[in-house]
């Protein structure tokens with residue numbers, strides 16, 4: 513083994529230790545790669561927007577599901 517590989521709980525894979533940070537979570541200390549930490553930091557706003565988009569889709573979907581159900585009931 514050339515480098516010290518450590519399990520990254522975020523990516524569920526192994527990275528070189530020097531690309532990782534030990535962070536404290538609810539379940540204890542865990543190693544996570546710097547790349548994913550940076551991505552999360554930068555993506556916080558984007559993820560928020562994504563979450564809003566998903567909840568809009570869910571709303572629209574449950575509405576159309578209700579409409580489909582109505583149509584089915586009316587066909588009988």
Ligand SMILES: [Zn+2]
Pocket residue numbers: 520521522523524527544545548
């Ligand atoms: Zn990682």
